[in-house]
Amino acid sequence: METFSYFPHTEGDVRAMLSRIGVSSLDELYGDVPEDCLFKGEFDLPDAMSELEVRRFFEGLQAKDVPVKVFAGAGVYDHYTPSVVPYILSRSEFLTAYTPYQCEISQGTLRYIFEYQSMICRLTGMDVSNASLYDGPTAAAEAMMMAMASAKKKTRVLLSEGLLPNVVKVVETYAKFHGVEIGHVTATDGQTSVEALRKELAAGDVAGVIVPSINKFGVIEDHAGFAEAVHEAKALLIEYCDASALAVVKTPAEWGADIAVGDGQSLGIPMSFGGPYVGFMAVKKEHLRKMPGRIVGQTVDRDGKRAFVLTLQAREQHIRREKATSNICSNQSLMALFVTVYTALMGPDGLRRVNALSSAGAHYLHDRLMETGLFEEAFPGKPFLKEFALKPRMGAAVLQQKLLDRGFFGAVQVADGVVTFCVTEKRTKEEIDALVSAVKEG
């Protein structure tokens, strides 16, 4: 047996352990496995590599990706990550711990989750937050199931057409298997239509409605009258939000929502080709007992010291088993830590500043692009923050390729003939001007 750096056993150790067990070989430990289940062949895998070779291998793969300047959003935002955040996340006491089952030696994890819950509540304006979920789209799906579990004899959940396409797809997939009908509310003029909503609610079969705080066109939606209409129909209002933008746009609580969900990626989490990110969920306190996921609570220990524990576990899958309305077991703990450290660093002013810089850049880009005469407004006069929609005269696909050829990724198609651009604080005036020139070229 050759030794390997992750296995500390010497040959002598193995012999001594086998002898204590009373078997003569490692293979004898599999004596209870039927012969035809044992794999006798050679694994179709590469030979073991050294660290140096592994590093070279991935640097090679990385080099096959083409670097681009990102002017796209669509749910994932290229915000700046302060150095402190990955530094703290790399502390192995956080990184290599499991779910905090033994609270006496997990106070670090439990405390930051408690801080995370507090921050999510303050961002959303809601009463209680869970310890986090996988990502925004699955958080929306959990909210859909929660609305169904809260309502008696309702069969339908409504989705705004303004929601991101992947949110819609994930909620529809969960709904299909969970036995929930999905209805759609149109978004006319770039905004979820309150008239269309009222019409759908009139059927009386709706358990919940999911609407975007900022929609796929980048429009900051006005939800005046939504909560009244939804609550009159005895349904729950679920707001899908961009965590970072909540520092400056009306909160789910201000709109009268029952549940707030969304993705925390915009709080400085690297885009990392789609994950890991972190879903959040916060609710009004009357819905606490139906909320999925882990929750951390404050208490005292035997000596009267402040202490934190996983709490309200009677709601959870491992207790409820087949009666569960969510199968969520873990959270995205380390990414919740990411959000917590980022938010602590930025504070209220830093978060507002990130939004102000992004928004100013986006409006500048919007105006420069309109000046080219190559675009039409998609939704004239509608308010936007860091992302906006236009109709390119040259067509979405042609425009996106043109930009790509010049090293920009932008113009994400979100509807027929409609594309969005996004600007964060990371984009400089030079980059924006270069993108505008690229659009005009050729």
Added chain:
Amino acid sequence: MRYYDKLVFELSETGRRGWTLPACAFPEVEVPAAVRRSEPLDLPEVSEVDVVRHYTNLSQMNFGVDTGFYPLGSCTMKYNPKINEEIAALPGFQALHPLQPASTVQGALEVYYEMDKALAAITGMSRFTFNPCAGAHGELTGLMVMRQYHMSRGDYGRVKVIVPDSAHGTNPASAAVCGLQVVEVKSLENGRIDVEALKPLLDDTVAGIMMTNPNTLGLFETHIREIASLVHAAGGLLYYDGANMNPLMGVVRPGDMGFDIMHLNLHKTFSTPHGGGGPGSGPVGVARHLERFLPTPRVIKRNDGSFDVEHDAAEAAGQVSGYLGNFGVILRAYAYILMLGKQNLRQVGRLSVLGANYIKECLKDAYKLPIGGVCKHEFVFDGLVNDGAREGVEGATTLDVAKRLLDFGFHAPTIYFPLLFHQALMIEPTETESKETLDAFIEVMHKIAAEAAEDPDILHNAPHGTPVRRPDETTAARNPILKYGD
């Protein structure tokens, strides 16, 4: 560990700042009043150094695999190699937007494609999706594929899924979320599924069976091939819960046992860090005849050798997460597989089983072993042989043993699971622990057993040296304080 009692909110002073940002190069724009936040934004205002000290202090009240031995059953707390972290942090991977056109992300797509092939080779399945973000998410996705398969055949009556009574709690919960009814099948006294009890359950209402093998008692289901034939003959499919894959790594492939669908926990078997509860990754693998039901998006290889992403597919189960997967976690797992290579992979399972059996044999004099014989990567004790109970003195429980272990610098095993035993103490050492570490653990476990026999109060009062001691969970649940200021 030192007790540190601050919350970041308590460090806040108005006007302090932990951020720096460039000056604004553009005219500033205000959010219109109708959609502007008017609620105050009451977040901490702290300096950078405050943040670093605070979270460093918090981390020092935490125990991780890098701190010490973590024999938490069913969780496979193996060493997390450090090269993996550096690979996941490569700037060329971190800077990729998930919607970038395929032509700009060929390297990243190749990672997915090659990981799929590697996991297929290791498990004997045909194709994997990496969309699920965790094990339970994988279970749900796998069950969706199962239902999609039956529905594609017009077989709408298959609404039940069979789950052994020893199963992980997520199994029945995932089934319920997926719209399936759970039928429990009993275990025999030897801890294995009762095949005779299974037979009458198998009819045309059964979508399939969910099993983990070895089961949660660490015992190999010796009749697995017979169970596979029976379930298949009844028109059902077999789902493999890969939470217990570690002992089989390099020895047995789920595909060869007859399983049709499975998930893996990359954060268990493939060495990616648990991060205090996530992020994980729960890729789902299927046999060839089920490939077309896997959710989208999917990575495909074109005839010209380039990679692309399929966003829609007629028979796909749907979409289960935002993008292709938790890419950062998948990169770590791929680095681990390359470090192992085909040679070292063969030892993962064998050495994990060696460690578990060694502990079991060394401790069965002091802890009750309900089911003897060779175990796999983990095993379950049912409390102490002598818990010290006598007239007027309560015996020491499994909870007491767990808490006492913390005083000796070990993480506790999984306790009170599986539910088959009242004092379950489930121990999984993994292959990355040395004989010296196991011997030290065994010695402490003997010492604790001796303490229990002599004076169980030592255990009742444990832990003695941790930052906090047995927090009051009842009050926490009765009067919930769930955020700062509650």
